[in-house]
Amino acid sequence: MPNKKKSEKLKTVLPSGGEDISFFEQVYDVVRQIPRGRVTSYGAIAAYLGTRMSARMVGWAMSGAGAVKPKVPAHRVVNRNGMLSGKAAFATPTLMEELLAKEKIKVKDDTILDFEKKFWDPAVELAL
DNA sequence: CTCCTGACTCAGC
DNA sequence: GGCTGAGCCAGGA
Secondary structure (H helix, E strand, C coil), rough: CCCCCCHHCCCCCCCCCCCCCHHHHHHHHHCCCCCCCCCHHHHHHHHHCCCCCHHHHEEEEHCCCCCCCCCHHHHHCCCCCCCCHHHHCCCCCCCCHHHHHEEEEEEEEEECCCCCHCCCCCHHHHCC
């Protein structure tokens, strides 16, 4: 079956230094490390990767989060406001909220309550 | 090959 | 204090 590495398509042009992983994989790696009951923002991940302004790429990387394995808890990633901007990208627009609810995360009006309290900063937790 | 859009964010008005 | 524009990287038409 002609299918082995879909990520190969996402092959990046990262500077030759040893890092062959793409920007997307870096995002996935960080997101997978998000502990249960915690959430983070695209900007935080982007900042952790060193590209604060490329938060869009982070969100976009999440577009393939459901297609990449192992599974990426994209539902724990929201925008800077804590709003579930990407809920529409899930199987169902309510799936994201449900998943968060299972982690004891309260969501009101598509926005995470106590967001800053449940906020998980990779730059701090991972202390890179 | 060029143009546009996209799960964002910041700065300016 | 809310809206608009610009910047970011990458992929699809």
